[in-house]
Amino acid sequence: MAEREQKKKSTTRRDDESVxxxxxxxxxxxxxxxxxxxxxxxxxxVLETNAEDFVKSYIQKGxx
Amino acid sequence: MALPKIVGIxxxxxxxxxxxxxxxxxxxxxxxxxxxxxxxxxxxxxxxxPIAWDFIDETPGADxxxxxPPEFAMPPEIExxxxxxxxxxxxxxxxxxxxxxxxxxxxxxxxxxVVWDRAxxxxxxxxxxxxxDALPPGQEIVLYKDNTDRKGNAYGTHENYLLDRSLPFGQIxxxxxxxxxxxxxxxxxxxxxxxxxxxxxxDVPFQLTQRAEHFEEEVGLETTxxxxxxNTRDEPHADSQRYRRLHVIVGDAxxxxxxxxxxxxxxxxxxxxxxxxxxxxxxxxxxxPAMHQVSHDxxxxxxxxxxxxxxxxxxxxxxxxxxxxxAWADQADLDVVGGEEVTRxxxxxxxxxxxxxxxxxxxxxxxxxxxxxxxxxxxxxxxxDCGWDDPRLRALDVQYHDLRPTKSLAARAGLExxxxxxxxxxxxxxxxxxxxxxxRGRCLQKFADxxxxxxxxxxxFDTGDEPLRRVPMLEPVRGTLAHVGQLLDESTTAxxxxxxxxx
Numbered sequence: 001m002a003e004r005e006q007k008k009k010s011t012t013r014r015d016d017e018s019v020x021x022x023x024x025x026x027x028x029x030x031x032x033x034x035x036x037x038x039x040x041x042x043x044x045x046v047l048e049t050n051a052e053d054f055v056k057s058y059i060q061k062g063x064x
Numbered sequence: 065m066a067l068p069k070i071v072g073i074x075x076x077x078x079x080x081x082x083x084x085x086x087x088x089x090x091x092x093x094x095x096x097x098x099x100x101x102x103x104x105x106x107x108x109x110x111x112x113x114p115i116a117w118d119f120i121d122e123t124p125g126a127d128x129x130x131x132x133p134p135e136f137a138m139p140p141e142i143e144x145x146x147x148x149x150x151x152x153x154x155x156x157x158x159x160x161x162x163x164x165x166x167x168x169x170x171x172x173x174x175x176x177x178v179v180w181d182r183a184x185x186x187x188x189x190x191x192x193x194x195x196x197d198a199l200p201p202g203q204e205i206v207l208y209k210d211n212t213d214r215k216g217n218a219y220g221t222h223e224n225y226l227l228d229r230s231l232p233f234g235q236i237x238x239x240x241x242x243x244x245x246x247x248x249x250x251x252x253x254x255x256x257x258x259x260x261x262x263x264x265x266x267d268v269p270f271q272l273t274q275r276a277e278h279f280e281e282e283v284g285l286e287t288t289x290x291x292x293x294x295n296t297r298d299e300p301h302a303d304s305q306r307y308r309r310l311h312v313i314v315g316d317a318x319x320x321x322x323x324x325x326x327x328x329x330x331x332x333x334x335x336x337x338x339x340x341x342x343x344x345x346x347x348x349x350x351x352x353p354a355m356h357q358v359s360h361d362x363x364x365x366x367x368x369x370x371x372x373x374x375x376x377x378x379x380x381x382x383x384x385x386x387x388x389x390x391a392w393a394d395q396a397d398l399d400v401v402g403g404e405e406v407t408r409x410x411x412x413x414x415x416x417x418x419x420x421x422x423x424x425x426x427x428x429x430x431x432x433x434x435x436x437x438x439x440x441x442x443x444x445x446x447x448x449d450c451g452w453d454d455p456r457l458r459a460l461d462v463q464y465h466d467l468r469p470t471k472s473l474a475a476r477a478g479l480e481x482x483x484x485x486x487x488x489x490x491x492x493x494x495x496x497x498x499x500x501x502x503x504r505g506r507c508l509q510k511f512a513d514x515x516x517x518x519x520x521x522x523x524x525f526d527t528g529d530e531p532l533r534r535v536p537m538l539e540p541v542r543g544t545l546a547h548v549g550q551l552l553d554e555s556t557t558a559x560x561x562x563x564x565x566x567x
Contacts, residue, residue, distance in 0.1 A: 032426075032429070032478075035478055036439065036440070036443045037443075039440065039443070039476050039477070039478075040440075040443050040444060040447055042476060043440070043444065043460065043473065043476075046463075046470070046471055046473075046476075047456060047459060047460065047463065048459045048463060051455045051456040051458070051459035052455040052459075054459050054462070055214075055455050055458040055459050055462065057080070058078075058080065058213050058214070058215075058462055059213050059215060059217065060078045060079070060089070060162075060163070060212070060213035060217050060219060061089070061162060061213075061217050062089065062161035062162030062163065062217075062219075063076055063161060063162070063163055063217060063218055063219025063220065063288070064076060064160070064161070064219055064220040064222070064287040064288050064313070
């Protein structure tokens with residue numbers, strides 16, 4: 001067990017080999033931010049009108 | 065040698081009637097399903113109308129632990145099912161307690177699960193649209209693909225994995241516990257606040273999962289109270305000498321297709337490795353608190369205490385499992401997890417998501433639900449200068465899961481699609497071709513008038529003046545297009561099909 005835990009601590013190897021593989025790279029950061037701004041504009045329109053009442057009325061009994 | 069990891073997902077949906085204060089969840093659930101399958105309103109999937117679910121072989125109280133003292137093995141309450149239909153895509157659509165529930169057909173791999181899980185969402189959308197006609201003006205039934213009302217009431221998104229009966233249950237507990245606690249970092253759908261007693265919004269403003277806080281035991285038979293991380297229901301819906309069906313109740317409902325893909329894909333790999341005897345997993349000192357801790361830890365960096373006295377993070381466990389799975393995949397027969405292509409895709413996306421989470425969680429906002437949701441909530445908080453206690457954030461939290469295309473936040477969150485809606489729309493009507501679901505679905509498409517009942521492992525036919533004839537389907541990997549496609553094509557009547565099958 002001790003040996004395996006030692007191995008798990010050493011994750012630096014991963015850092016070396018997979019730097020370029022994230023789904024969203026930095027150059028798309030600006031695009032993502034613009035998309036989020038558009039989404040937030042839209043949310044102001046689609047958000048449930050009385051948020052507090054809506055949240056209170058969301059009751060779901062009898063589930064697994 | 066690992067057995068094929070046949071998988072399925074059962075999703076209980078949240079339900080609300082909008083436009084009236086006076087409504088009943090059981091009636092609403094029945095109405096919305098009937099709107100789809102038939103009944104008084106006439107259905108969209110008319111061939112599913114006459115089919116009853118056959119409970120003859122169901123034993124939800126059977127416990128996988130061989131020697132369990134009776135006081136620890138209380139069978140769960142018998143489920144009261146009202147509307148209950150089998151669909152032409154091999155799925156089951158029914159009222160379970162006070163929720164609509166849809167179970168995907170049996171699938172061979174993680175990609176198929178995404179296809180039929182998305183098909184289930186489309187079925188729910190069609191049901192809601194159709195139900196409007198059956199309601200008074202101004203009323204609407206709304207379905208939510210989530211797991212909690214955020215007031216202590218939870219409902220499940222259960223996964224099922226076909227396992228080798230000879231795999232000792234203790235090994236299933238070890239593998240499942242380690243994976244289920246730590247996979248939460250990419251399977252969580254996110255939740256504002258906490259449902260634990262004494263925990264306020266200041267203690268837990270946002271957490272990774274919907275479900276974690278509803279788990280109180282390590283191992284057990286319950287699904288509705290004192291929920292266990294490892295559920296011991298022993299009901300294989302298949303040859304019980306050869307197979308076990310692991311009923312996994314810890315998962316969140318995912319809107320992100322990549323999250324569903326990885327939830328099922330990584331779990332299938334972990335159990336295939338366990339069956340091959342090559343899986344090594346850490347043992348947590350206190351699994352239930354560790355599960356809560358992972359859900360509450362937005363830094364993904366908190367050490368979890370191990371039984372041996374040391375500690376490890378969830379991310380480290382997942383990176384280690386990925387490393388083991390990559391090594392296993394280089395020498396194993398990958399057909400058991402759906403073949404080379406889907407397995408390489410699981411491994412590639414697993415690595416992308418883990419390294420993304422490690423470096424900058426926002427980079428996986430298209431793949432992981434809790435990240436996608438938190439990104440929206442953070443943007444909203446900044447724009448409106450509000451705190452986590454603002455009720456609008458709780459409303460957005462629920463609305464992320466609203467399945468109406470006009471209201472769904474998930475549909476607007478920029479989530480990456482693995483399957484397009486044309487493929488999912490085809491899967492609304494048609495079953496997977498590579499499991500016994502093919503036989504079930506095709507029989508309904510072709511001979512619905514002769515099918516009097518069906519369940520996971522059999523179909524009962526009435527061909528006229530003979531006694532009813534039951535076709536057992538105890539092998540989930542038989543009844544596929546390759547096995548029975550030609551027979552079904554060539555049979556013009558149910559009687560002819562049964563004669564050809566020798567049933």
